[in-house]
Amino acid sequence: MLWTNIFAGFGGQGVLLIGQLLALAGMNEGREVSWLPSYGPEMRGGTANCSVVVSDEPIASPVLSMADCVIAMNTPSLDKFESCVNPGGKLFINSSIIEKKATRTDIDVYYVPCNEIADSLQNPKVGNMAMLGAYLEATKAVEVKSILDALLYKLGEKKAKFIPLNEEAIRLGAESIRK
Amino acid sequence: MAKKLMKGSEAVAEAAIQAGCHYFFGYPITPQNDIPEYMAAQLPKVGGCFLQAESEVAAINMVYGAAAAGARVMTSSSSPGVSLKQEGMSYLAGAELPCVVVNMVRGGPGLGSIQPSQGDYFQATRGGGHGDYHPIVLAPSSVQEAVDLMHDAFDLADIYRTPAMILADGIIGQMMEPVEFHEHEKRELPAKDWAATGWDPASGRPRAIVNSLYIEVDELQELNDRLQARYAIIREKESRAELYHTEGAELIICAYGTVARICKSAITILEKKGYKVGLVRPITVWPFPEKQLREVMDQPSVKKAVTVEISAGQMVEDVRLTVNGTKPVEFFGKPGSYTPTAEEIAEYIIKSMEA
Structure with missing residues (x-):
């Protein structure tokens, strides 16, 4: 099994974090993983993306030009990375703020209303987790439990109270692409 | 752990x-x-x-x-x-x-x-x-x-x-x-008896003087001879390289660092298309792994080498010095910060092999 993924969005949308959670969860499931952020002089409000590989084999290149899955949290990310989805791959679009539709017809496209889901949970911060939920539903790349364990590891026990909220966001994200 | x-x-x-x-x-x-x-x-x-x-x-x-x-x-x-x-x-x-x-x-x-x-x-x-x-x-x-x-x-x-x-x-x-931070083999290390850690006249040992100024020609020569003798030992004993799919390869890529991993992905693409390409990845770039590279390049199956770098072509000079004109050595890469993709590398290699 080999999943190559590009997570992209605005700085602050948590795309680097959900990429890291996927890498951590993959590692804890015994897979080979790599997480490579794009980094630049931009800070808040700028664009951010990371390349995440989860594989059963040792990972050759952690640098991706094409990926099995692209997660676009904002319009510039969709513009930049739609062409980078491997044929037959998956494209996840944050339909809450991206008004346009995908133009590719040779891939599976999922529209996830991340911000609406976050708003329904009264916490704008969990839009990324809704997207991750949709990604996990479509790919089954790792178990949801592994993601939650990874999140607990990142948050620490003091912030463990936020786990149920994130779990709910993941569930709603998964549900949004099921119908 | x-x-x-x-x-x-x-x-x-x-x-x-x-x-x-x-x-x-x-x-x-x-x-x-x-x-x-x-x-x-x-x-x-x-x-x-x-x-x-x-x-x-x-x-x-x-x-x-x-x-x-x-x-x-x-x-x-x-x-x-x-x-x-x-x-x-x-x-x-x-x-x-x-x-x-x-x-x-x-x-x-x-x-x-x-x-x-x-x-x-x-x-x-x-x-x-x-x-x-x-x-x-x-x-x-x-x-x-x-x-x-x-x-x-x-x-x-x-x-x-x-x-x-x-x-x-x-x-x-x-x-x-x-x-993983595993236990590392403990090597025998020489005592640092040359270190300047304070001197007591009663200790019986000479003062430790750490210095790089040798005004006299002979003294500087002595330092340089000592250094060069040491470098010769390092060249002999410490060079390291990873060889990847080099046996029977027709073309050898030479690359180090992250670029070498991108080259491995390129090799996967190339092998699917039937090309026999191997990789020599220097782990020590000084000393350069001359012996390892030369042995690979001396295989009769190998026709040429391609060095891939994010530079205008620097390590390629060491590859050329090692191959010493016996086989062609080409360069692929750009100076600055452009990281080549596996597809670009594979495309270049195919062109080079079909040429």
């Missing part, structure tokens, strides 16, 4: 501490700031000292001082900052002092970019500063290898009384990969 998901820079810093390095002197620069950040948080906990110096020049001279006193010590920087350290590196080499310098290479020349590059190969392997010297230069291609090489760098520096360098591109510094 369980695997940890760590950024390359942090992992390198942790590995240094575990290798017994308790002294770090540095000055901030992207993309390696996670190293001083980690050191600042962790070194006080092990009774060590982290100091952010007023400049790179000051930092490398603090390294000189700590090394002269016999401590395991390091500094880290990225390209423009490493340029500033070159005077100090030459003095460290001249004074025969062990230390470790990490360079998370970014694009140049000048202030360049903050993206990954391999444009510092010449500076690292040729010495960089003035005079006839070489640091031992290790080039990791994964976070785990960076951790393992960190231990080697400190040991090799102590054994050969020379600065050692970790030459990594910005990708290694910024990337997170699983790492």
Whole structure:
């Protein structure tokens, strides 16, 4: 099994974090993983993306030009990375703020209303987790439990109270692409 | 021990501490700031000292001082900052002092970019500063290898009384990969009886004087002879390379660091199309693994070599010196910070093989 993924969005949308959670969860499931952020002089409000590989084999290149899955949290990310989805791959679009539709017809496209889901949970911060939920539903790349364990590891026990909220966001994200 | 998901820079810093390095002197620069950040948080906990110096020049001279006193010590920087350290590196080499310098290479020349590059190969392997010297230069291609090489760098520096360098591109510094900090084989290290740790006339031993100034021609000759003899041993004993799918290959790619991993992905693409391509990945770039590369290139099946770098073509010179005109050596890459994709490399190789 080999999943190559590009997570992209605005700085602050948590795309680097959900990429890291996927890498951590993959590692804890015994897979080979790599997480490579794009980094630049931009800070808040700028664009951010990371390349995440989860594989059963040792990972050759952690640098991706094409990926099995692209997660676009904002319009510039969709513009930049739609062409980078491997044929037959998956494209996840944050339909809450991206008004346009995908133009590719040779891939599976999922529209996830991340911000609406976050708003329904009264916490704008969990839009990324809704997207991750949709990604996990479509790919089954790792178990949801592994993601939650990874999140607990990142948050620490003091912030463990936020786990149920994130779990709910993941569930709603998964549900949004099921119908 | 369980695997940890760590950024390359942090992992390198942790590995240094575990290798017994308790002294770090540095000055901030992207993309390696996670190293001083980690050191600042962790070194006080092990009774060590982290100091952010007023400049790179000051930092490398603090390294000189700590090394002269016999401590395991390091500094880290990225390209423009490493340029500033070159005077100090030459003095460290001249004074025969062990230390470790990490360079998370970014694009140049000048202030360049903050993206990954391999444009510092010449500076690292040729010495960089003035005079006839070489640091031992290790080039990791994964976070785990960076951790393992960190231990080697400190040991090799102590054994050969020379600065050692970790030459990594910005990708290694910024990337997170699983790492294990396992026990490392303890090497027998020479006593640092040359260190200046205070002198007591009653001790019966001569004063330890750490110096790189030899005014007399004969004395300087003696130092240089000693250094060159040591470099000959290093060349003989310490060169390392990874060979990947080299047996029966028709074309050999030579690449180091992260670029070598992208080349492995390119080889996967090429093998699916029926091309027989192998990779020689230098792990030490000084000493350059001449013997390993020559053996691979001497196979009758091999028609040519292609060196892939994020540079205008630097390591390609060592490849050409090694192959010594027996087979063609081509170069693929760009200077600056453009990281080639596996597809681009594969495309070039196919064109080269069909030509």
